[in-house]
Amino acid sequence: MKRIRKDNVYPFLKEMEETRDVYCPQWLNDKDLLFLPLGDGKFDGYIGKTTVSAKSLLFPQTEEIISFGKEIVKKNTDSRNTLAFGIRPCEMKAIEFTDRFMTREGITDPHYQSKREGMISVVVACNEPPSDTCFCLDAGGKPYLDDGFDMQLFDAGDYYIAVSGSKEGDEMLSSGKFEQSDEEDGKRVEDIKKRSLESQVRKPGMKKAIETLKNGKATNEFWENLASRCINCGGCVYVCPTCTCFNVYDLQSSDGYSRYRSWDACLHAGFTMETSGHNPRPTQGSRLARRHEHKLKFDVINYGESGCMGCGRCSDACPVGLGAIEIIEELNNL
């Protein structure tokens, strides 16, 4: 355990930038906080809840995967060393969750894996929820991590208390920007953890909602009624830290052809449409059900935990008030 003064964070990141691409939360404008390269120069020390989750570092919105002309070249599969600074515990959990899917035995996604292997993470625990849509506790998580990070920081006012979770974390801690902690810091961390557990008040009741779904109590009518206000923008999917659906398409450029993949959304009709024109999820209600059953029912059955980490981004983003929080609350009204 060490500590780093907050005014030393930027110098530390600059130091890391010598060997790695460093990403941290930065304001794109006065509304959108995103993981952007440190080099963009807008890092002001603020670690909030980013609009889009850290998944964008491993699974970008649009990515070239193959180029083909005279020869076929796989793109974006080379390992790249990055540091993701300022990841929140729920996002780190989401990345671990996504790992299971993207790096399954035999069907590994090379574009994801190359970035994942080269990424080290500095998680910042949440003293209190970064926004009022945070409900990680309710979703079975915690505002801090017990493992699964390279380094975890606890906000102690003027400085962060830093805990290493891996060899890479140890190396980072050896930087001169970190100072020795005093004997009180261990107790401070315990205090922060305790308070963080108490400070989260948002509790939509995911457990109960999972049971409702498992018991088949959510009818088609229930979903169609909710979907009647869905405007099919896909925003909930794009900001979700565990949504990984994509579409593949080819584009021509002046030097040949490229194959890209871009985020896609199961809420769009064409996503499940079959070549014949038949759609097994023919209505907006059935697609909305699919999305939430996937996370709250089938992930629980298959992996023993929900695919929703309780970050609340979908509830932040949805223009019609139809994020996970609202869905869970509606399920609990059944």
Next chain:
Amino acid sequence: MAGLAATFGSGAMTNSIGEMEDAEVFFVIGSNTTEQHPLIASRMIRAVREKNAKLIVADPRDTKIAKLATIHMSHTIGSDVALLNGLMHIIIKEGWEASEYIKTRTENFEKLKEVLERYTPERVSEITGIDKAVLRSAAEIYAKSKKSMILYAMGITQHVAGTDNVKSCANLAMLTGHVGSPSTGVNPLRGQSNVQGACDMGALPNVYSGYQPVTDQRIKGLFEEAWGVNDLSDKAGLTLTDMMDAGQRGDIKAMYIMGENPAMSDPDSKHARKVLRNLDFLVVQDIFLTETAKLANVVLPASSFAEKMGTYTNTERRVQLSRQAIPVLDGTMPDWQIICKVSSKAGYPMSYDSPVDILDEINRVTPSYRGITFDRLNNSWGLQWPCPDEKHDGTPFLHKDKFARGLGFFDAREYAPPPEVPDEEFPFQLITGRVGFQFHTGTMTRKVSILEREEPKAFLEMNPKDARRLKLINGSKVAIESRRGELYMPVKITNDIPEKVVFSTFHYSDNNINDLTINAVDPVAKIPEFSCAVSIRRV
């Protein structure tokens, strides 16, 4: 535009999108809002679902927004004036009108009253097909609330009676005092990202920027001075539809078309294509080789929005800065540079260093844009005109204490049936529109794989009863014939459309519905009708 300008003195959305959150009643007419303005629709949806706002929708189709409505009136196509007059008739009969407001802020009320007298619920019900009790409820809900907003789109403007429809909306709003305060007003939802800005900049035949009339000698003098010339025309030019007719007559020999695809988007587009082909000289400036560009003698490749900086004025009169995101692609040039070069070659040198220079000029010559400077836009989410000076915060809603023209003018309109109604030979009424995943003639959206996946081809929406009569099932191919042409496409059978009405979209060049539509135009605004009578048979 013309309709609102005549009644209020200013043709634009009177209120703001943000105000929708506090509205108590929405009256949506001729707008498929969830598909075409989804984020505006989302405000309505939240207000309805979370704050119990009431929603009245008048649309022949049972659109998504109609399904969410407190009252949905599926009125006969082209009966909008009758419907609106009928609502006003009831309001006056019941004494729900805003007497004080009418007295102090409007004129010509007596004439309106006289015309409305003839629009009894019985007669209106017969014309529109809407039950008398439903008319009464809609009138009551709209009139009695403090904050009622009217929203409309091309569903009422793209008719021969388009100006009349808009004027009738304005009459309804003034009659009930629903103009000039937050969360009220008459709100046209513009169909394209910068169509408001194009109009504001004088891309109309009769005005300079900021709607300053070309016929006004003082204004003419100001622009002559600003541009260093002395013989600007003081006559209004031709509208788009007039130009096509003039082209056919041979009175227009050359056209220079920018960012518009009339070969597909004009009604009776076969006729439009013929006119374009017969021109002596056609120049088309666009980012893609559109159907119109294919007919051109010269194509000037322009840069897309992402390759340049500029401003967009959105439907709520908000001017917003758009920054360059990627370098200009090889072989293309931003529109403003092309125009400068062409103009310079033609003998009037234009030298602007950047769009900022152009905005400076806009500020100088346009009173309503005077305070909308680059520096202010650079540091904000935009400003709403009128914004007369650099200290002004912009105007969220218009006509606060008095109308732009002084008193609001009740211009009573009479119902007239549409130019082409179904008959024995052509028994169906065809209406056209868009789907959420495609935009207009598809010039841009049809190049995006996910959008094309969602809505890949044209279809004809039809009521199940009609389908049964014609022995059609979902996906059956039909021939659609109008007096102007014939097309083939599959049917989509749905209860969302009434009997004897069919719907299709105009996104698809391989099945262009505008080959069938009619180019009868509104006598004032010259906006075409588009809806027409067709026959349908199985093939």
